[in-house]
Amino acid sequence: MPPLSNxxxxxxxxxxxxxxxxxxxxEGSHEAIIEKIKEAKNSVNSDYVTAYMEALDGPQGTLPPKE
Structure with a gap:
């Protein structure tokens, strides 16, 4: 979101x-670690991407924090 342009x-x-x-x-199982990765991937939404893009335009080291 938003869709890519033609x-x-x-x-x-x-x-x-x-x-x-x-x-x-x-100590964690592979399944538990994979679940953490899936949760992180699913947390990426349009607000995250917007914040990420804004951070890239700002001072270095200001990428969005993990919520």
């Missing part, structure tokens, strides 16, 4: 991350 060719991406402690990573 004639658009290329790709775009936004960064997402999953924050885990070393202990959580070591």
């Amino acid at each position: 004639g658009f060719s290329g790709s775009a991406y936004v960064l997402i991350s999953v924050a885990l402690t070393a202990g959580e990573l070591e």
